[in-house]
Amino acid sequence: RKEVEQDPGPFNVPEGATVAFNCTYSNSASQSFFWYRQDCRKEPKLLMSVYSSGNEDGRFTAQLNRASQYISLLIRDSKLSDSATYLCVVINTGNQFYFGTGTSLTVIP
């Protein structure tokens, strides 16, 4: 079983829409959670950490549900510049950094 499962999409949404991505993880002892963004043929870059209480950064909201072992990312008021692949990341107790397969988002004018 994969450490991290993620819906690959693609998600095609109009500008201004709200879109949500989910990710599930298999190791209940996992310690840290992140969302990364990857633009085409570029390296992944941190979008935001995910805290147990949930956290928000502008139009982006991340949630963690430890009981159900999933994390989510909500993007409000989508912009053209949000088009990218969004990767969820889980760090387990052994400090291994596992990525989901990524969810592709295209924001359409």
Added chain:
Amino acid sequence: NAGVTQTPKFRVLKTGQSMTLLCAQDMNHEYMYWYRQDPGMGLRLIHYSVGEGTTAKGEVPDGYNVSRLKKQNFLLGLESAAPSQTSVYFCASRKDRFLDLNTEAFFGQGTRLTVV
């Protein structure tokens, strides 16, 4: 401040050839990682290191070896390249978790390797 630097950026190998990919970081990070990224597969962990002189296997270690002789460098070796190893390889580094559990990983720009 260079961050994480990977060399080379592109390479074409013939089946059976060997090569070494170099990852260098100047942030004094303890942890370093090697990933490969294939279409539809996301990033898969090959090997990682939690400090100088240590290495450990990740999800897909077969066909690769690594070494971390110096804290700032993490080398990935392919002893006998196969077409299945055609991929984009990313290196990453991260600060010690005992300093901050939520420290992010910083990535190099990737190495595009083709094995023919």
